[in-house]
Amino acid sequence: MNSKLLFCALFFASIGLCAQDKKWSVEANYPIIDEDGLNGVIDLGVKYRFVNLGIIQLGAGLNGSFFADRQHFYFDDNLEFDNKWKRLLLQPTVFGELNLPGISRLKPSVGVGYSVLLDEYDRKIVDSGYNESDSWGAFNANLGLSYDLTNRFFVKIQYDYLNHRQKWLAEADYENNVYRYETRGKSLNVFKAGIGFRF
Template sequence: MKQKLLLTLLLIFTIKLFSQDSKFTFEANYPTPIDNNFLGKESYGIIDVGLKYKAVDIKPVKLGISLNGGVLINNSNQNNGPLDFLVTTYTIQPKGFAELNINAIKKLKPFIGLGYTFMIFQVSGTNNGFDVSGESETQSGFGTNLGIAYDISNKLFIQVQYDFTKLNVDNVPDIKYNTNVNLLKIGLGLKI
């Protein structure tokens, strides 16, 4: 039974792979924190992956939903005297988006998104001799994104996008730091 189910899913995926009008896209991006950022100056991106579904086509705009997840690292406190810990940030970003299809430039597709961002900060290492591995904190806030994609072929595209999130830190007393998260993402996508 499992083999038949797997074969059916593989067949559906293969048919979708060769279809011209794909509603789903898979993307892999390299996220880079930019500007004065909540994540810190020493943060750098590892990967950001996403899945988009284009639900409605209202010419010339396509509306849809997307889900992205990413990993960023801040190692500014590693090997820093009594501080020796690493902060790994996991991002989860559900969004709604609108993509503009311009007839004069069919390969170029600007898009805009609105959604919510969840950031999970996971600590590993020591702080003043105390093991802080496993400690975590979650922050979240509304976010927007703006970008442009360029079709290399019928199935493959490249993109660049800017994500802005304003974190809600009202529950944390005496906040004296920037609560903005600015990410530049450069990546490659596949229409499936």
């Protein structure tokens, strides 16, 4: 038992000694997306700053956001509709974080990357239903602003622009009337606000 306590104490002491330059940070945010019906649940991220050029630090990060929606209602007292929609957004990015002279607590940042979106639909109508999943990618650019509350804790806001360029075409035939649906891409906007910890 004493050896386990000693190991834990040495482990946390070594983290504290090796983390004086605070190259790593973790964050928890509340995400908002401009997709109708999807509600933000949580966004978690980790960042590593690998180059310090004085006024700017360069790094890489990974964020994961989770969104969900559910529509459950009855129609004419005997028809039940239950629709569930879940989305996982994975965002690997490279970023630059500015160290402004005289305003060291305020840190603007800009980043670019390629995001992956994983959608899952679960639809039930009366006694029948189906499950469908889809994934797609999008170019991602973001602007952020963090403010250091202490030398370790900070608050931040961030705006992400996702541009989806995939083209798809669908046709539906309803009683010999053929309808064509086509999209050439779309953009999504994600806003995040949260807290973080540097180590």
